[in-house]
Amino acid sequence: MTDITLIPVQEHEKDEFIRALQQSFRLAVADDLDDGEEVISREEIEESMNAPKAESYHIVADGEKAGGAVIVVNAETERGSLDLLFMFPQKHGSGLGRESVACDRAAAPRSTRVGNAYAVF
DSSP states (O other): OOOEEEEEOOGGGHHHHHHHHHHHHHHHTGGGOOTTOOSSOHHHHHHHHTSTTEEEEEEEETTEEEEEEEEEEETTTTEEEEEEEEEOGGGTTSSHHHHHHTOOGGGOSSEEEETTEEEEO
16 A cells, blocks of 8 residues: 655645646546636635635655645544545556545544545644
8 A cells, every 4th residue: 555645735835736736637637628728727726725724735655746635624523525636647547546535544643634534744
């Protein structure tokens, strides 16, 4: 099984995160898009990232960035909902997206529960 960790996106990484998310989504449905059209706009991504209780994470698989996620966390219940999830194009079809959602609690010494996934701080 792959070692998966969720690492918080830092302020200076947000532009890169947004571009990577858009590229991943664009490639997934490239045949259905007009030139220059985005699957999800920058504004929609920023709205998700800036929503109350939203947290953005890099998905790191075996020490290498593999994608990202935006989750909304309820600190009282330590549960969250997945708002956005993407994997880098070279990782599409690898099963890492599924593994990211179901990553093991043992990998997170101090963590917030996100369904069955955990985010490391």
